[in-house]
Amino acid sequence: MSDKNIRPVGPPTKHQLALMIWLCVFPTLALLNLTLASWLGPMSPLLRTFVLATIAVPIVIYGLMPQLHKIRIRVLTARSNS
Template sequence: MSATESAATIAPQLPPPSTHQLALMIWVAVFPTLTALNLLLGPVLDGMPSVVRTLILATIAVPIVIYGIMPWLHRGRRAIIARIARRSGLRTQ
């Protein structure tokens, strides 16, 4: 059975991430995104008021994180849980 099949068989029974898991996933998605955006757009946004700069960065970062990065992190979490379940000998129905 491949990792994809294992993840698919465990997915219906998989609970949502805990608060701590979700916080870690969000941090892993947001920090590099904001860092990259600051490096790319810093010169363009230099001199703007902090509130305007933050509004622009958040407007760009939120869709990237929600639609681009978080789905990958959720799939990765499912794959990790499926791998742990396989290694521990747990069977999913």
């Protein structure tokens, strides 16, 4: 099939984006919590949240979300070509 017949994949819907964000954020926070538990333990909940967010947000935004967007595009493109 030629590239002319392939329609570009639009941006994710709100529901797709919410799921994608959850799929990135939850495992990242869980892994960070498990990995840094002894270091985070003595901190106040507010400081612990700040530290986790400061580490997790760049991982999610620059590392995981672009990969998940690529996977979504591949899946939707493959589905439309079937």
